[in-house]
Amino acid sequence: MTTNPTLADLADRVTEARNRPAYGHDALITCDRLVRIFSTDGVEVQALQGLDLLVREGELMALVGASGSGKSTLMNILAGLDTPTAGAARVAGRDLLTMTARDRLAYRREVVGFVWQQTSRNLLPYLTAAQNVALPMQLSGTRARRRARAERALELLELLEAADFRDRRPHEMSGGQQQRVAVAVALANSPAVLLADEPTGELDSHTAAQVFDAFRTANERLGTTVVIVTHDQAVAGEVRRTVAIRDGRTSTEVLRRSEVDATTGHETVVAREYAMLDRAGRLQLPAEYTQALGMRDRVALELEQDHIGVWPDDSEG
Ligand SMILES: Nc1ncnc2c1ncn2[C@@H]1O[C@H](COP(=O)(O)OP(=O)(O)OP(=O)(O)O)[C@@H](O)[C@H]1O
Numbered sequence: 001m002t003t004n005p006t007l008a009d010l011a012d013r014v015t016e017a018r019n020r021p022a023y024g025h026d027a028l029i030t031c032d033r034l035v036r037i038f039s040t041d042g043v044e045v046q047a048l049q050g051l052d053l054l055v056r057e058g059e060l061m062a063l064v065g066a067s068g069s070g071k072s073t074l075m076n077i078l079a080g081l082d083t084p085t086a087g088a089a090r091v092a093g094r095d096l097l098t099m100t101a102r103d104r105l106a107y108r109r110e111v112v113g114f115v116w117q118q119t120s121r122n123l124l125p126y127l128t129a130a131q132n133v134a135l136p137m138q139l140s141g142t143r144a145r146r147r148a149r150a151e152r153a154l155e156l157l158e159l160l161e162a163a164d165f166r167d168r169r170p171h172e173m174s175g176g177q178q179q180r181v182a183v184a185v186a187l188a189n190s191p192a193v194l195l196a197d198e199p200t201g202e203l204d205s206h207t208a209a210q211v212f213d214a215f216r217t218a219n220e221r222l223g224t225t226v227v228i229v230t231h232d233q234a235v236a237g238e239v240r241r242t243v244a245i246r247d248g249r250t251s252t253e254v255l256r257r258s259e260v261d262a263t264t265g266h267e268t269v270v271a272r273e274y275a276m277l278d279r280a281g282r283l284q285l286p287a288e289y290t291q292a293l294g295m296r297d298r299v300a301l302e303l304e305q306d307h308i309g310v311w312p313d314d315s316e317g
Pocket residue numbers: 038039040045046047065066067068069070071072073074
């Protein structure tokens with residue numbers, strides 16, 4: 001039975017709503033209905049169409065999606081290289097929409113590290129591996145002395161098993177070696193977040209696994225939060241959480257957890273796929289599901305005790 005709320009009830013509801021934690025208040029990365037529209041020659045492309053994403057501190061996660069789904073657009077925004085058209089994006093307490101040019105520079109130097117697919121984009125060709133790793137520390141203006149910077153550079157290269165080529169220039173290293181050095185460069189200023197856009201895209205599977213290990217080391221040993229955009233199934237299968245982007249929105253998530261068989265002690269990884277439900281209650285059904293049942297435009301819903309049923313539209317039948 002519903003009764004009319006009293007004035008006091010309404011006041012309580014307002015207070016409750018005001019005190020409710022904001023979306024993503026405890027996340028390290030919060031994207032809230034993020035929109036990015038590109039306009040070229042009068043043609044508008046909505047690369048991000050209200051994308052929601054939360055990443056907790058200490059996560060190692062992958063972003064996947066078809067070509068043109070908006071992955072690179074999102075990464076460029078998180079890297080501080082591009083600004084969204086609308087919505088909200090926060091990383092480690094920084095508001096990516098309202099940052100001044102000066103804040104943005106400091107953000108790129110100190111809060112995020114990035115590794116790009118093209119090895120040539122990550123390293124300066126005329127510097128050795130060790131000099132490349134020391135450079136971001138020098139640019140960030142930390143008071144660390146030259147020797148302290150060199151020591152830290154070597155420590156990072158050792159951690160990522162790249163110390164053997166510390167005196168080599170990029171052209172004297174393989175693609176995989178360059179990417180491991182690139183991870184060290186990205187970590188030089190101890191960023192809160194390490195972003196990588198297809199970091200294994202140009203590598204064979206064995207070398208890709210070594211590069212992925214460098215990201216895992218950064219995550220496990222240094223506690224760095226890592227977000228990797230990848231087409232590489234091997235990489236996507238190695239992380240606990242894979243988020244799929246479709247048409248500029250997060251659509252599904254795969255979560256993996258280890259289960260130990262009580263009798264055999266055998267450990268297996270169990271993966272389960274989830275669809276994302278946004279705060280307006282919108283749900284994106286996987287295309288293969290809707291196509292299999294010929295669902296389009298309109299579906300019938302039914303609330304059951306522990307699930308919601310979705311049926312093809314039978315109103316015209
Ligand atoms: N600078 C730009 N100007 C105009 N349109 C752009 C720009 N950058 C991206 N787009 C468009 O936005 C959409 C999303 O592109 P984006 O590069 O983010 O996709 P992606 O998922 O990274 O694809 P890929 O896997 O091929 O790299 C595409 O339709 C693309 O053509």
